[in-house]
Amino acid sequence: MGKTIIISNRLPVQLQISNESITAIPSVGGLATGMKSVHSGGDSLWIGWSGLTDEEIPQELAPKIDEALAEHGSSKVKLTSAEVDGFYYGFSNRTIWPLFHYFLEYSEFELASWDIYKKVNQKFADAILEKATDDDTIWVHDYQLMLVPQMVREKRPDISIGFFLHIPFPSYEIFRTMPWRKEVLSGLLGADLIGFHTYDYERHFLSSVRRLLGLDVSFNDIYLDDRTIKVDSFPMGIDYKKFSDAAKEHAQRSEEQKSELQKRLDTHKKSTPDAKFFLSIDRLDYSKGIAKRLNAFEYFLNKYPQYKEKVRLIILAVPSRSNVPQYQLLKKEIDELVGRINGELSTVSWTPIWYFYRSMPFENLIDLYTTCDIAWLTPIRDGMNLVAKEYIATRTDKTGVLILSEMAGSANEMNESILINPNNFEQIADALNQAITMPKAEQQNRNSILQKRLERYNVEKWANDFMTSLRNQKEGNTTYVSR
Numbered sequence: 001m002g003k004t005i006i007i008s009n010r011l012p013v014q015l016q017i018s019n020e021s022i023t024a025i026p027s028v029g030g031l032a033t034g035m036k037s038v039h040s041g042g043d044s045l046w047i048g049w050s051g052l053t054d055e056e057i058p059q060e061l062a063p064k065i066d067e068a069l070a071e072h073g074s075s076k077v078k079l080t081s082a083e084v085d086g087f088y089y090g091f092s093n094r095t096i097w098p099l100f101h102y103f104l105e106y107s108e109f110e111l112a113s114w115d116i117y118k119k120v121n122q123k124f125a126d127a128i129l130e131k132a133t134d135d136d137t138i139w140v141h142d143y144q145l146m147l148v149p150q151m152v153r154e155k156r157p158d159i160s161i162g163f164f165l166h167i168p169f170p171s172y173e174i175f176r177t178m179p180w181r182k183e184v185l186s187g188l189l190g191a192d193l194i195g196f197h198t199y200d201y202e203r204h205f206l207s208s209v210r211r212l213l214g215l216d217v218s219f220n221d222i223y224l225d226d227r228t229i230k231v232d233s234f235p236m237g238i239d240y241k242k243f244s245d246a247a248k249e250h251a252q253r254s255e256e257q258k259s260e261l262q263k264r265l266d267t268h269k270k271s272t273p274d275a276k277f278f279l280s281i282d283r284l285d286y287s288k289g290i291a292k293r294l295n296a297f298e299y300f301l302n303k304y305p306q307y308k309e310k311v312r313l314i315i316l317a318v319p320s321r322s323n324v325p326q327y328q329l330l331k332k333e334i335d336e337l338v339g340r341i342n343g344e345l346s347t348v349s350w351t352p353i354w355y356f357y358r359s360m361p362f363e364n365l366i367d368l369y370t371t372c373d374i375a376w377l378t379p380i381r382d383g384m385n386l387v388a389k390e391y392i393a394t395r396t397d398k399t400g401v402l403i404l405s406e407m408a409g410s411a412n413e414m415n416e417s418i419l420i421n422p423n424n425f426e427q428i429a430d431a432l433n434q435a436i437t438m439p440k441a442e443q444q445n446r447n448s449i450l451q452k453r454l455e456r457y458n459v460e461k462w463a464n465d466f467m468t469s470l471r472n473q474k475e476g477n478t479t480y481v482s483r
C-alpha cells in the first residue's frame with residue numbers, strides 16, 4: 001500500500017521566522033487536528049501553501065523552510081503574491097465562497113481571477129504529481145482546490161483520489177449562475193469519492209451533475225464510461241477528548257492559575273449571580289450572521305425588558321480575509337452596531353455587549369465555553385460549524401444551552417439544541433427567553449444526548465470513515481463493469 005497525500009490550501013503548520021532560524025509549529029485548527037490520525041498514523045505527506053508568498057521568503061532561507069516543513073511531513077506549493085490575490089482573495093473568496101453560501105449578490109465573476117484559479121490549481125496538481133506514485137491515496141480538501149482531482153486524474157488514471165468540501169454545496173438554481181459551472185463539476189469528478197458535511201449538500205451536488213453534465217446518476221453513484229464516483233455525506237466531528245479534557249482541567253484551577261479573562265468573568269458573575277452570559281464566536285464573515293445577531297439581541301431586550309442589566313452578550317469575532325472589501329464593510333457595520341447598542345442601552349453598572357475582535361489562545365476559548373450559560377450560534381449559512389460542537393464538549397456538568405441556526409450543517413446532528421431560523425427575530429427572542437428559563441435537569445438531559453453523539457462521531461472517526469469509503473470505492477472500481 002502506498003502513502004496518503006493530503007492537499008489543502010494551507011498546511012497544518014505555521015512558520016515562524018526569527019533572524020536566521022525557521023520553526024514550523026503545528027497549528028490547532030479543525031482540519032489539522034482532524035487529519036492527525038491520518039497524517040501521523042503512517043506514511044503520509046501534506047501538501048499546501050505555507051502562508052508566505054515567494055516575495056516574503058528570503059532566497060537564502062528557502063532550503064531551511066523546506067527542511068522545517070519536511071520534519072512535519074509537509075511540503076509547500078510556492079505562490080507569488082499576485083497568485084494569492086487572484087486565487088485566494090479573488091476567485092476562492094469573492095466568487096465561490098459567497099456563491100456557495102447563497103450570497104449571490106456578493107459573487108464576482110471575473111475571467112482574470114478564474115484564470116488564476118485554474119493556474120494555481122494546476123500548481124497544486126503538479127506538486128502532487130511530482131510526489132505521488134500510482135499506489136498512493138490522494139485526499140484533496142475544500143473549495144480552493146476543486147479542479148485538482150481532474151488535473152491529477154488526467155496524468156494518473158489509476159490513482160485513488162478523494163475530495164471533501166468543507167462548505168455548503170448550493171442548490172442547482174444558485175450553482176448554475178456560475179459561468180464556469182461545468183468546468184468546476186468536471187474538476188471534482190476526477191475524484192473516486194466526493195464527500196460533503198450533509199445529505200442536503202450531497203443532493204444539491206448530484207442534481208447539478210445530472211442537470212448540467214447530463215451524466216447517469218443513480219442514488220449516490222455517478223456513472224462514467226470507465227469508473228463510478230461515489231458521493232456521500234461525512235459530517236465532520238471535533239477532537240472531543242481535547243475539549244472535554246481541557247474543560248475538566250479548567251474546573252480544577254486555583255485562583256492563581258486562572259487567566260485574566262477568567263478572573264474578570266468570575267468578578268462579573270459574582271456581582272450579579274442571576275445574570276446570564278450569551279456567547280457568540282465566529283470568524284468575522286458575513287455568512288456567520290453576526291450583524292443580524294446584534295440586531296436580534298436589541299430586539300430581544302425590547303421584547304423582554306426584564307432582562308436588561310441581567311444578560312450580557314460576549315462576541316468574539318476572529319479577523320478573517322480583511323483584504324476583501326465585503327469583510328472590511330462588515331467589520332465597520334459590526335463596530336457601529338456594537339457602539340450604537342451599547343451607547344443606547346448601557347447603564348452605569350451594565351454594558352450589554354462585550355466585543356473582542358481578535359483570535360484567542362485555546363485557553364481563553366475554554367474560559368468562554370465553560371463560563372457562558374448560553375451559546376448563541378446563528379450563521380446565515382455554515383457548512384458545519386464546529387464551535388457549536390466544541391461548546392457542548394466543554395460542558396462537563398452538562399448544563400448550558402445551545403441556540404443554533406438551522407442553516408448550519410451541524411443542526412442536522414444537534415436536534416437537542418434550540419434550533420432557530422436566523423432571520424426570525426421573534427423566534428430568536430423567544431428562544432433566548434426559553435434558554436434563560438430552561439430548568440437545569442432539562443439542560444442536562446439535552447446535553448448528555450448531544451455529548452454521547454459527539455464523543456462517538458469524533459473527528460478521528462470522520463477521517464477514518466472517509467478513508468475507508470475511499471478504499472472501498474477504489475476496490476469496486478478495479479472490477480468495474482460499465483452500465
Ligand code: ADQ
Binds near residue numbers: 283318358387390
Ligand atoms: P470555519 O468557517 O472557520 O470553518 P468553524 O467550523 O466554526 O468555522 O471552525 C472555526 C474554528 O476556529 C473552531 O475550531 C474554533 O475553535 C476556532 N476559533 C473560533 N474562534 C476562535 C478564536 N477567537 N481564537 C482561536 N480559535 C478560534 C469551515 C466552514 C465550517 C466548517 C469547518 C470545518 O466554514 O462550516 O465547520 O470549515 O469543515
